[in-house]
Amino acid sequence: MTPTTDGDGTLAEIPLSALEHYAYCHRQTALIHVEGIWGDSAQTVRGDLSHRQVDLPGLTRRAGLTTIRSLPVGSAVYGLRGICDVVEFAGTTATPVEYKVGRYQPDGPADLQLAGQALCLLEAGFDVPLGYIYSVAERRRHPVTISPDLLHRVVQAAEAIRGLLASQHLPAARNDxxxxxxxxxxxxxxxxxxxxxxxxxxxxxxxxxxxxxxx
Structure with a gap:
């Protein structure tokens, strides 16, 4: 697979949200990020409503912990770009927190998106040993260890998504x-x-x- 590049030879940027879409369904990824198709459902509307607070940029400091909402991040090395819902900073350690409306699925698609955020923060010079998926449905955080294997899966997914961007054909539907x-x-x-x-x-x-x- 030949990576898609911009006119200046740099890697074509992949939205961090595309990592979750790709882990969930390859065809959905192509429909959204290649064809530009999007539709709302009860689930997506609930997701938008649950993100209202974290979508407002802001910064708070308390007891040595700095919390930034809606933080733009990117990776020039791996061609990633997006916005973290919440990142908590304590010294040189950064902890991304991704909000999801549904129940948490261990090792599911949301973990890949969170790890993409971690990869961007690592490139910025921070230590990122851990992240969290906050489930609105469960009203609790679920810890996700940012392991080398998970980061490697992010890099693989980003390359595969570039392949979708360069392809002339949509993947087959899962139909499940x-x-x-x-x-x-x-x-x-x-x-x-x-x-x-x-x-x-x-x-x-x-x-x-x-x-x-x-x-």
Whole structure:
């Protein structure tokens, strides 16, 4: 895979949010970051509402701990760019905190996005041994160890996303339980874009009741 570069030869920047999208679904990543398609659902609206406080830039200091909300970060080495919801600084140690509306999934897609933030903070000269995923649904933080293996997965995902950016084709849909609540389902049409050849060709011109979509 040849990395996508900008006109000056630098790595094409990958949004940190794309790391989570890629870990969740390759086709969703391409629809959002290549095709520019986005749709709202109850889940995405809840996510927007839960981010209102941390989306407001701000800084507080208390007992040797400096907390910055909505902190822009980037990595020139790995071509990453994005905004951390919250970063807590204590001396040379930085701890990113990523807010998610749903329940935490250990070693799930959100961990990859958090590790991408950690990679940017490491490049800025901070120690980042640990990060947190804050689950709004559970109202608690979940610790995530920033291990070399997790950071390596970030680098691999970033390269793979650059491959999607350079590709002329969208990946096949997963067409599984993850599609059920995806806000891009009507654009993705997973029932007819999953690449399976064993069933008869679908009739794209006959409306189907929502209750008959195969999950």
């Amino acid at each position: 339980t993850r599609c059920r609540k995806c806000s891009l389902r009507d654009d993705c049409l997973p029932d007819v874009t999953d690449g399976r050849q064993t069933r008869p060709a679908a009739d794209l011109f006959t409306p189907r009741p929502l209750g008959q979509w195969r999950d």
